[in-house]
Amino acid sequence: MHTGDQLCLTAADLTVRTLGPATVPSPLDGSLLDPRDSVHYVAETDRVLLDDTLDMAVRRGLPTRELPAFEPGGPRSRLFFDPPRTRVGVVTCGGLCPGLNNVIRGLVLEACGHYGVASVTGFRNGYRGLNRAGAADAVELTPAAVRGLNDQGGTVLGTSRGGQDPAEMVDTLVARGIDVLFVIGGDGTLRGGQDIADEATRRGLPIAVVGIPKTIDNDIPWIDASFGFQTAFGRAAESIRAAHTEARSTPNGVGLIKLMGRHSGFIAAYASLASEDVDVVLVPEVPLDLDGLLAHLDRVLDRQGHAVVVVAEGAGQELFAGQPQDRDASGNLRLGDVGALLRDRITAAARDGGRDISLRYVDPGYAIRSVPANPFDSVYCQRLAQAAVHAAMAGRTATVVGRWHGRFVHVPIALATASRNQVDPQGDLWLSVLEATGQPFTWSAY
Ligand SMILES: Nc1ncnc2c1ncn2[C@@H]1O[C@H](COP(=O)(O)OP(=O)(O)OP(=O)(O)O)[C@@H](O)[C@H]1O
Numbered sequence: 283m284h285t286g287d288q289l290c291l292t293a294a295d296l297t298v299r300t301l302g303p304a305t306v307p308s309p310l311d312g313s314l315l316d317p318r319d320s321v322h323y324v325a326e327t328d329r330v331l332l333d334d335t336l337d338m339a340v341r342r343g344l345p346t347r348e349l350p351a352f353e354p355g356g357p358r359s360r361l362f363f364d365p366p367r368t369r370v371g372v373v374t375c376g377g378l379c380p381g382l383n384n385v386i387r388g389l390v391l392e393a394c395g396h397y398g399v400a401s402v403t404g405f406r407n408g409y410r411g412l413n414r415a416g417a418a419d420a421v422e423l424t425p426a427a428v429r430g431l432n433d434q435g436g437t438v439l440g441t442s443r444g445g446q447d448p449a450e451m452v453d454t455l456v457a458r459g460i461d462v463l464f465v466i467g468g469d470g471t472l473r474g475g476q477d478i479a480d481e482a483t484r485r486g487l488p489i490a491v492v493g494i495p496k497t498i499d500n501d502i503p504w505i506d507a508s509f510g511f512q513t514a515f516g517r518a519a520e521s522i523r524a525a526h527t528e529a530r531s532t533p534n535g536v537g538l539i540k541l542m543g544r545h546s547g548f549i550a551a552y553a554s555l556a557s558e559d560v561d562v563v564l565v566p567e568v569p570l571d572l573d574g575l576l577a578h579l580d581r582v583l584d585r586q587g588h589a590v591v592v593v594a595e596g597a598g599q600e601l602f603a604g605q606p607q608d609r610d611a612s613g614n615l616r617l618g619d620v621g622a623l624l625r626d627r628i629t630a631a632a633r634d635g636g637r638d639i640s641l642r643y644v645d646p647g648y649a650i651r652s653v654p655a656n657p658f659d660s661v662y663c664q665r666l667a668q669a670a671v672h673a674a675m676a677g678r679t680a681t682v683v684g685r686w687h688g689r690f691v692h693v694p695i696a697l698a699t700a701s702r703n704q705v706d707p708q709g710d711l712w713l714s715v716l717e718a719t720g721q722p723f724t725w726s727a728y
Pocket residue numbers: 375376377378408409410442443444445446467468469470471472473474475477496497498499611612613614
């Protein structure tokens with residue numbers, strides 16, 4: 283995220299929607315320390331500052347209380363919903379991501395075990411499960427039903443892409459008496475959640491819609507990281523290590539690894555840094571000049587006898603200019619296959635230059651996102667789920683929970699979907715990549 287984008291935000295942009303006054307005492311009283319002085323409860327007046335450098339805060343020239351800041355996540359002493367009369371719904375949408383099942387389990391355990399809600403319904407196969415026909419497949423989620431889910435990749439509820447009518451989805455919620463809907467997904471899912479929340483508000487229905495940020499691409503802004511991202515890049519790093527071993531074991535060995543990342547190159551950047559032996563990282567955020575890349579590779583091969591190139595699937599799309607662009611059911615662009623293009627062009631350039639290379643092309647594809655969450659993500663998923671239940675029970679809606687600079691916060695969905703988190707080519711992450719790989723700042727200047 284660019285500093286300039288952050289400085290444009292005001293306190294109003296960070297204000298989350300609330301369904302109404304919170305008057306119901308939390309049932310968490312009694313299960314915790316003395317509620318009068320428990321550090322557990324969040325003070326409603328407290329905030330988590332958006333800016334975490336002194337210079338940024340000073341540049342705003344505002345009194346401290348008026349600095350833009352997020353509402354903190356966590357349990358409130360007063361709730362909007364009365365737990366035993368509250369019905370909860372859960373849906374998972376979009377591509378798979380490590381930790382989906384952990385979040386489902388966490389939501390059920392927190393909502394049932396701690397708040398004692400009336401029921402938790404799982405809607406099957408993404409937003410499709412909320413349309414008239416799909417609702418028939420909904421399942422009851424109990425603590426017993428979610429036991430052991432945390433060890434499994436995928437989503438026990440199923441998922442899908444493709445739009446549904448918000449009015450029909452709200453009809454389903456009304457028919458089933460759902461008061462709180464948790465939407466687990468990426469930017470598309472959050473936009474869908476916002477539509478549902480807006481439709482409910484239009485009808486004067488007090489239904490809370492709270493998002494939990496899922497996406498291996500880590501492209502949701504104003505959140506340190508989406509869940510599953512760390513597991514996914516860890517898995518991707520294993521593929522890079524394998525490709526590196528292959529490359530360095532052969533004269534003029536070239537390892538080419540294609541990783542997911544439609545518009546954001548975080549997986550490629552982090553997995554490459556984790557592997558330490560990458561010579562070139564290509565991300566969607568940095569324009570690619572093929573001649574510059576090929577010239578650089580030639581020098582790397584001269585110098586060390588092998589080379590490792592990591593390419594995010596969204597990199598180098600400018601090389602497909604003029605070709606017809608297709609979209610998936612959710613409206614996401616289908617990208618040109620940059621991995622195959624690079625494989626062919628690197629091989630052809632080496633042949634033309636009289637160099638006999640051995641290129642190994644590795645595309646771990648879905649293997650990085652269908653695995654169970656690693657320990658870090660397991661903890662993160664559980665804590666996000668708890669934060670989501672706290673937020674919803676206190677009446678927050680059109681809100682996504684996340685962590686900002688290490689603290690759990692409530693982010694308005696409108697803000698989380700207004701832009702995309704991307705690798706900043708001027709930022710310190712990309713600088714680390716340049717330092718680790720030794721690749722040039724721009725290809726065209728090569
Ligand atoms: N602009 C939008 N408005 C309303 N609903 C949307 C919008 N974009 C996507 N959706 C719906 O949200 C669901 C998930 O969207 P999508 O397939 O883009 O995945 P995602 O949530 O962005 O996750 P990921 O990108 O990690 O796969 C789909 O059912 C889709 O129709």
